[in-house]
Amino acid sequence: MDETVQKLKSSLEAKGVTLFAVVDHSGEAAKAGMQMPNTKLLIFGSPKAGTPVMLAAPSIAIDLPLKILVAENGAGKVWVSYNSAQYLAGRHGVPAELMKNLAVIEGLANAAAE
Numbered sequence: 001m002d003e004t005v006q007k008l009k010s011s012l013e014a015k016g017v018t019l020f021a022v023v024d025h026s027g028e029a030a031k032a033g034m035q036m037p038n039t040k041l042l043i044f045g046s047p048k049a050g051t052p053v054m055l056a057a058p059s060i061a062i063d064l065p066l067k068i069l070v071a072e073n074g075a076g077k078v079w080v081s082y083n084s085a086q087y088l089a090g091r092h093g094v095p096a097e098l099m100k101n102l103a104v105i106e107g108l109a110n111a112a113a114e
Helices: 002-015 025-031 047-056 058-062 085-092 096-102 104-113
Strands: 018-024 039-045 066-072 078-081
Touching (some): 002 018, 002 039, 002 066, 018 025, 039 047, 047 058, 047 096, 096 104
Antiparallel strands (some): 018 039, 039 066, 066 078
């Protein structure tokens, strides 16, 4: 789990993408006296890439910055989940020429899963 999160952080830094926050869902659950498998949400993006997308398709602001969920299941297997660029584009009507601005998410998720 920690290795996967660190891979994502390193990949973001290497690409010059800002990591805005890491939400530690399992840590917050523990603070509330509850248990859940290790679960973290990384929220990241680039205003240079995201702003043109939001100008073209304003409703995408609900889904930006981009997010990747890293979660461990009960058996200790780590899962990486995200909304694909194609899903986001279809949901918000993002023009084809701006798809490259969202495509970073697949590469990041694939690198983390290796």
